[in-house]
């Protein structure tokens with residue numbers, strides 16, 4: 518038990534990252550039922566779709582879960598946040614935008630607010646604005662990445678030594694060794710994305726899961742650097758096309774159209790890896806099986822405890 522698990526009322530310090538478009542009730546409920554904190558990724562969902570998923574999660578678990586609202590991504594972010602309040606969601610995770618204007622309205626409703634940041638300055642600002650938890654995401658992570666390109670290993674201690682609220686590490690964690698490392702750097706828990714995609718409970722296309730299991734070192738790439746809209750993707754034929762288009766200086770409007778959410782759905786849900794992109798982090802090359810979330814969590818905790826007790830420090 519630590520401040521984070523006590524605050525969130527969860528058994529293990531394991532959180533599901535918000536995952537736009539691939540979010541569905543079963544994975545969120547599976548994570549919460551397995552002792553972690555499940556998260557509905559509101560992504561670009563319309564309010565009606567979001568509300569249905571919210572109801573489905575509530576019907577599958579009575580344990581706490583979060584709702585991730587990527588502020589600059591979902592045009593209905595405000596509406597989704599007010600629905601979260603209406604439905605008495607216990608935790609909200611704000612990402613991809615300035616969380617300050619939203620925090621007080623949520624905390625005054627007794628909703629725990631977690632903010633995803635990519636540098637210490639954002640962390641200090643979020644703490645000052647009243648956030649309860651900082652999720653610090655390093656450049657190893659899947660999906661939208663920050664321009665600073667700070668690694669999780671360097672980011673966590675910088676933030677943990679500056680803020681006074683619990684810090685969660687995200688990016689590059691997929692087993693008990695990563696969990697232990699993150700906690701020794703000052704995090705009180707970890708947020709997982711890629712590792713949870715590669716589980717039986719995730720409802721993404723089988724070829725997406727398989728491609729993660731088969732990927733090797735260098736199996737992911739950062740796309741979008743010239744447009745300052747970086748994303749870590751699995752190095753699929755589609756990601757290679759994106760890199761080629763970037764090299765040929767494709768106009769930004771056309772590039773953004775080719776990386777919009779319809780292309781994410783084509784890749785992740787329909788499994789058309791030459792027609793749409795799929796998010797995956799550097800941890801992919803350490804993933805080679807598809808356990809249930811509950812087996813994964815038990816294994817991670819056992820591994821972390823085993824690694825801790827066998828550290829040859831002197």
Ligand SMILES: Cc1cc2nc3c(=O)[nH]c(=O)nc-3n(C[C@H](O)[C@H](O)[C@H](O)COP(=O)(O)O)c2cc1C
Nearest residue numbers: 534535536537612658659660688689709710711798
């Ligand atoms: C398919 C997918 C979609 C994601 N979408 C979002 C999102 O909508 N909002 C967000 O804050 N993070 C998003 N992320 C990032 C995750 O929440 C998480 O922080 C990240 O995956 C952690 O790094 P890892 O992949 O190395 O575990 C996404 C990740 C994946 C794999």
